[in-house]
Amino acid sequence: MSQIVLPQSQISYLSDGVSLRSWLLTTDHKRIAILYMISITFFFFLGGSAAALIRYNLLVPQGMIQSAETYNRLFTMHGIIMVWFFLVPAVPVTIGNFMLPLMLGARDLAFPKLNLISWYLFMAGGACALYALFSGGIDTGWTFYTPLSSNYAQGHVAAVVIGIFISGFSSIATGLNFIVTIHRLRAPGLTWYRLPVFVWSLYSTSVIFVLATPVLAITLILLLFETLFHVGVFDPRLGGDPLLFQHLFWFYSHPAVYIMILPGLGVVSEIIPVFARKELFGYKFVVWASVSIAVIAFFVWGHHMFVSGQSLFASVTFSLLSYFVAVPSAIKVFNWLGTLHKGHIRFDAPMIYAFGFIGLFTMGGLTGLFLAALAADVELHDTYFVVAHFHYIMVGGMVSAYFAALHYWWPKMTGKMYPEMLARAAALLMFLGFNVTFFPQFILGYLGMPRRYHAYPPEFQVLNVLSSAGATILAAAYLMPLVYLTFSLFRGDRAPANPWGGLGLEWQTPSPPFTINFVVTPVVTKGPYEFPKPGIEPSDV
């Protein structure tokens, strides 16, 4: 049997070494992205299992799970895993890691070894948190409000906090890596205004990673000092101030919300022009909307504290600033609609996810207006209305965007096509299941059901059962891609280099890409979305 020997430069990154060692010690951004993908898929289904048990418990007013203690530990675990070990790394660190150098026409990220270290830090943090969550867990909620978390909670608060602390350094290193890469490694001709919007959104996200995460690290260190050494920082009995913790925590965690959603906005801005065959409407406005979100995000943390006892002046100021941060998000939605106008729209699976994203993100955004209005927040704060609101943004928005990105770039990442009809069905089922799960929670919250309740008054049961029923649909919809995407790895059709007709640089290299990404460094001469004008044949251009 004869074998054709390819030149070293033309070996696909997937066949460039098959040993475990060649994966675990790789510095190839594409392989590291795959390592992240496997890790966050594990965390997603772990956090999802906790969510399933939460919905199971709430089927009956007295709680299906016997002990409130167990229930409290479940929702804490769900929050911690989903926020820090799925949502934060999902699109930026997983998809971004793979696509960023390809979209820039670069060989790799600026610091490939740092990139590998980031993954190990992430896994070390994850292992630490998992150890704590499985050797008894904690019952503080993912927000760790003091003095409950520092001096009253049971369990391994310190271990979880150390885990999050370590994984934070992974975020900082990745953010730094992305910023330097975008500044230094753009292909010739790839000016700032020719960058795909996804790259801009990764840039904005990275700025938040680098500026906000250290504040979380400091906050967690202070919390550890109080928990372990009884240094009074937050507990008034020790001379501390309980509100100080909330200020510090939300100073990170509100911008972190945008770490989670900005890359999703970028993904959708990538997909809509490609499947509408039309230039992105208002490119510069979409770009600067991302940047301004990243900036204003740092000045709205107090809207989590309207009923917490902060001053009247602070509440009014934060309310106004919160309305400001909603403006760029609204601009993006209008620009996507402008892009659809007079396009040639195709409904492949990534586009269906993107449509779902627009609908759910808009609903999440509009219900945010309720919570930013002071008097309305007084009624709705800490109820299921808030739970529904942030799940519309985080799950309806971000998880939809993650699946959109996964389907859009799956052929590029794996070299295989997935079964299209199954993928469309999963996208529709996800949209349906999501709404049945979370829409009733808006009503529950308005009716006054507080969040984090193990048991509840009987009048809330019907809506809770409806929500739990929706969760089973949603769970099925999430399992579908796990099955058919895995299946496609072995039996999928070979993917062409550019299955969707995209114009970005990532489509100008084979699927899957070579280890070195590009044999010849590409030269860019036009913007990322300059599709041929309708009515003009491509050959005329």
Place this chain on the structure above:
Amino acid sequence: MRLTLPLAASTGAQTDLLLLGLLAVSLAVLGLVFWLMLVYAIRYRHNSPVDRGALAEKSFRFEISWTVATLVIFFGLFIWGSTIYVRLYQPPANALKVYVVAKQWMWKIEHAGGQREINALHIPVDTPIELIMTSEDVIHDFFVPAFRVKRDVLPGQYETMWFRPDRIGTYHLFCSQFCGTAHSNMIGDVVVMSAQDYAGWLTTSGGGKTLAAQGKGLFIRYGCAGCHLGGGTVRAPSLVGLYGSPVPLSDGSTAIADDRYIRDSIMQPKSQVVASYEPIMPSFANVIGEDDLVRLVAYIHSLAAEKHG
């Protein structure tokens, strides 16, 4: 199953109107977005022969218009929401004061007449009620959905909240800030009664000595009387007539002697020293519990009335 929440406080009517307004704006925007998505998806599907015509080139006109429109609407909503909040921030002077002490996992309610109850709050209808709330351990939150009010209850300080119930009945009281294992058991009833029933309830619910009278005993027991009472002493300011009046402080500022000020002065006396006095009072933090503090504050409150007649 009902989908609307009954309103039982006149102070909540404006909140309901605001919620309706927000709902209307949201439905309008959502309708527009979904409608355009649907129309474009059908009209401009890739194999539809519809004439696309010329594309709009002046995109910044659209950008400016929808940015400005969004800003104006959002600013309007901000003004609306804040106005109600600010207007309802300050409780009226004639409000009936009730003290609330939260702990894991119960609500302890103390009425001025000395009546105590747990996980229940009995109040008269059509009367402004002011709650002065604190916690013995972690952060809790006093939430009465039917009144559209909610406020975190913090350890180490007083938070206040007020409302005017206008419908007789029994309503849910929830703790809505996660406070540990039995968080969802930290619930109770708010009972709104007619003035007559309320008067009856007060007499049958014991009490005996009023809060202020109990506070007077504590005032002597904790040694406060040694410096703060007895006329001639110059070491500490007299507390007669103090409550509700402005107090000049040694740093040149002025504080209003409300419940919060009095509590802080007992627990952290060095933080607010009255002008022309030496900072010699010891802190009573970790000495006096929240229950006793409530009585002391009520007693000092009663000294104001003594002066005014």
